[in-house]
Amino acid sequence: MLCSHSLLLLLLLAAGLWGPWAPRGPWVGAQRREGGLRVGQSDRNTTPRPPSPPRPPPAPVAPTREQLYVGLLVPHTAFGQREYSKAIKSALSVLQRSRGPKFEFVNKYQFSFDNIKQDMLGMTPSPTAILNTLCKEFLSVNVSAILYLMNHEKYGRSTASAQYFLQLAGYLGIPVIAWNADNSGLERRASQSSLQLQLAPSLDHQTAAMLSILERYKWHQFSIVTSQIAGHDDFVQAVRERIILMQDRFKFTILNTVVRTRAADLKELQNSESRVMLLYSTRDEAQIILKEARELKLTGENYVWVVTQSVIENRQTMSHFPVGMLGVHFDTSMSSLVSEITTAIKVYAYGVEDFVNDGRNKNLTLNTQLSCEGIGESKWRVGDRFFKYLRNVSVESDQHGKPNVEFTADGVLKAAELKIMNLRPGVSKQLVWEEIGVWKSWDKDGLDIKDIVWPGNSHTPPQGVPEKFHLKITFLEEQPYITLTPPDPITGKCSMNRGVLCRVGTDPELAPATGSEPPKTYHNGSMYQCCSGFCIDLLEKFADDLGFTYELVRVEDGKWGTLEHGKWNGLIAELVNRKTDMVLTSLIINAERESVVDFSVPFMESGIAIVVAKRTGIISPTAFLEPFDTASWMLVGVVAIQASAFTIFLFEWLSPSGFNMKVSQPQPITPPVNGKNPNNHRFSLFRTYWLVWAVLFQAAVHVDCPRGFTARFMTNVWAMFAVVFLAIYTANLAAFMITREEYHDFVGIDDHRLAKPFSHRPSYKFGTIPWSHTDSTLKRYFPDMHAYMRSFNKTSVESGIEAVLSAELDAFIYDGTVLEYLVSQNEDCRLLTTGKWYAMTGYGLAFSRNSKYLDMFNRRMLDFRENGDLERLRRYWMTGTCKPGKQEHKSSDPLALEQFLSAFLLLMSGILLAALLLFLEHLYFKYVRHHFAKTDKPGCCALISLVSRRLFDIFPSSVRRWNMNRFLFYRYTYTAVIILLSRSVYS
DSSP, rough: OOTTTHHHHHHHHHHTTSGGGOOOOOOOOOOOEEEEOOOOOEEESSSSOOOOOOOOOOOOOSTOEEEEEEEEEOOOTTTHHHHHHHHHHHHHHHHHHHHGGSSSSTTTEEEEEEGGEEEEEOOOOOHHHHIIIIIIIGGGEEEEEEEEEEEOOOHHHHHHHHHHHHHHHHHOOOOOEEEEEEEGGGGGGHHHHSSSOOSSSHHHHHHHHHHHHHHHHTEEEEEEOOSSOOHHHHHHHHHHHHHHHHHTTEEEEEHHHHEESSSGGGGGGSOOOOOOOEEOOHHHHHHHHHHHHHHHTTTTOOOOEEEEEHHHHTTTTTOOOTTTTEEOOOOOOOOHHHHHHHHHHHHHHHHHHHHHHOGGGOOEEEEEEEOSOOOOOOTTHHHHHHHHHHOOOBBEEEEETOOOBOOTTTTTBOOOOEEEEEEEEEEEEEEEEEEEEEEETTTTEEEEEOOOGGGGGGGGOOOSSSEEEEEEEEOBBTTTBBBBEEETTTOOOGGGGGEEEEEEEEEHHHHHHHHHOOEEEEEEEEEEEEEHHHHHHHHHHHHHHHHHEEEEOOOOOEEEEEEOTTTEEEHHHHHHHTTEEEEEESSSOHHHHHHTTOOOOSEEEEEEEEEEEOOEEOOOTTTGGTTBBBBHHHHHIIIIIIHHHHHHHHHHHHSSSSSSSSOOOOOOOOOOOOOOOOSSSOOOOHHHHHHHHHHHHTOOOOOOOOSSSSHHHHHHHHHHHHHHHHHHOOOHTTTTTOEEEOOOOOTTTOOOOHHSGGGGOOOOOOEETTTTTHHHHHHOOOOHHHHGGGOOOOOOOOHHHHHHHSOOOOOEEEEEEHHHHHHHHHOOEEEEEEEEEEEEEOOEEEEOTTTTTHHHHHHHHHHHHHHTTTHHHHHHHHHOSGGGGSOOOOOOOOTTTTGGGGHHHHHHHHHHHHHHHHHHHHIIIIIIHHHHHOOOOSHHHHHHHHHHHHHHOOOOHHHHHHHHHHHHHHHHHHHHHHHHHHHHOOO
16 A cells, blocks of 8 residues: 555556657656655756755744645746746735735635745656656645646647646646646646646637637638647637537538648648638648648638647747738747736635635645655545635736636636737738737627738738639529520510520520520520529529629530430530539439439439329219218118018008908998999008108109008108108218319329339320430339330420320329429419329439539538528429319218118117007907997997098098198108208208
8 A cells, every 4th residue: 555656656657648758768767665656856957966855844923823835837947936936925915915814714824935835847847857846846745736837839748748747736636727828739638637727728719719800701611720739639629619609690611621641631622612721730830731731822812821829839930921821829928927926826825715714624624645655645635625616716807807817617717818910021021920909708899900911911801712703504494493584675684583694505406495486696696595493593592602603504405314325415414524514403313313423412302293184074973872882772772671661561461450351340331432442452562662662752652551550650660761861862962963073093103004004994195204314214113114105205394284284195204393383383273293202302403523612512502401591492483373282182972881870770660669569559459449349339439439430431532631741741841851951061
């Protein structure tokens, strides 16, 4: 245990914390001795210095107060000791004047000039020197914090030594209040994990100031150039994080990120559209980078280089630095370093005061009790706790108007101030760094800049984007993406709502291509028309944002671009042969085209669709049967009618008073009426069928009614069923007896009626446009279909639509978005697309292979998609008055058996009830009727029975009239039910 701490320090040293900057030469090693660690001597002096015994602490002023020590590490100078001591005394006097009487920690601790232990380090100290300082100078007196102030800016060995020292202090748990000029070179992960407060402006402050310059001059896009300087990855990350924070008020785009390791790396910027460069490197590395940039013509009046503190250093210029460079800088002179000693001591004193005043720390001490000799703890347990008090201090600033000194959670200074520098000719015509403004992090408008000498000794800032370049753009018209209209016949120009002027070819080429009258001839016989549409509006947005001019030229052969006899034709051939810079139209992206040209990100999705025409004014010949489905009709015709007829006849046969006269009493003989005997009751099975059909259809015909009570009851049940059945049928019939719109409902391209055209007789007629994406896709995946439809193909979409409307074609196959647009523009709404889209892909801008314009258009396309510009254009151009595809398909469905089951339940219940009545009727005739005949011969019952029988026997015409009245009653009831049901259905 005694030597474990010493061994750990050795392991840290050997593990490469010092890294590749370790000195070449033998180190003075450390040896185990008496359970501790004996550290080698410093290599700062040529003659070895004998180890001095630890200095005893000064005598305390009061015996009750402890000694409070703090370490101060500053650069080694020949005459700096006096300046440092003077600054320490000045800081202590400032504390006494400002808040001295109010400090509570002076009652517990002794803190004076002798309690600040000073030591000096050279620019590139060895690890041994750092360990000697830490162990012999600081840990021996139990310092509770270290003030680390260095103004070296070598970003190599000096940065590595600073990183090494800060990591060792963090491992020991000792807080560090630092002000080091090369803090941007420290690794973020290491510095944030240590107990470090940074008083100097950080790398985040520098990137914020640089982006503020870009925001001031509206430079939205830039590139980052770095060397392999320590912290170059952190610089790139800091820029990206700052862009995210600023995206609500200003949008930046990083075009390129170049880490220069060899001369060829900067060639990436040659093909870039970037004109603003952010450079992070050392001064010597910047000299090399800018020399290569000049050779690549990346300097001059159109290029702005904005550099960091590490490039400017002490304001010395290099020969290859171009005039007009901008940079951010803070003072790293010795006077600035000395002034920061006061701030560091203030921060320490305020942190101690807050620590002592917290009652939770009453039993804690600020004496570390650490040693490199293996005595005591390996890490100060109170260090983390004390660091939190240091981090939360708020120290009054010495400068008027500047906020208090405060720190973020990472220990970075909140309020920082940076100078804006400009490389310009001085008095002697030599280029010098001159301060032209200041950036303040705490000020909303923190950037204050004076006159600037811009690159090329210009007095106006560059645009930050490439100068306007010219593009030749080839197109092929197709609504609504590009539409051709004649220009003004007098001026030859296009009005605001007619688009831009575009060349479409010579007179012989124009007429077959557009199908319109040739416009007036301009510009040496070339033919021009006005181009407008979705793609033209999109092109105008690109031109405004990217700053280019263009010439629109129609493709000569009028083809989209497919392989024809092994060679590309149309638009793709123009790009392959490099006759144009870009193709702009509704050009489908597919694998074949992508193999020879470069496409941008899609600006709209599409696929292969089918358009058909609707045929109106047709009524189905079986419409009268459609209110019910087949099962319902079968149940009515086979079950209901048969069951009713047989039950009525059966009940009449079995009734005591019905057709079976054996059970009934003999009737008195009555005279004939109209030559017919009324006692001759005529009823049979066929008469029963006649009765059932007459009642079902409410026919006003003569029928023979049954005489039995049960049969008559069953007849009434059937009549009720007929009323319900006819009411439902009639109410639902109106929905089917209307004219219908019929069309060919194809499920898609793979519909068997299309994919196998000869499987259907007669075969459907359909076509597309030859040499288009649709044509090549069908040729590859549906060869039989493609061969069949070749004779029906059309030269344009408009002619294909006309053929569908005139019934020349049954369907037309083409790009879905184009067909959807034409469907929405049809005045009669007679068109619609049917089935699923096939081979989903998208439209894109096409460029020649490895075009330098591809990246800039891709970035702008993504911006247009993100901010909704593409969607607004789509809604504007793709919306029409007719939207048959968007309407819900509404039709009447036949009533299923389940919906009509209640009527059959009524009929079944009537049959069962009639059977019960038949049983009761037999009981009456067998057991009850003769009892009434014996007991009440002259009574009321006999009288009523006799009268009713006489009425029905003597007056058969009355019976017929009663039947007619009953029919009229049923008919009126049925009519009322129909009216009520019709209202409920159509409401």
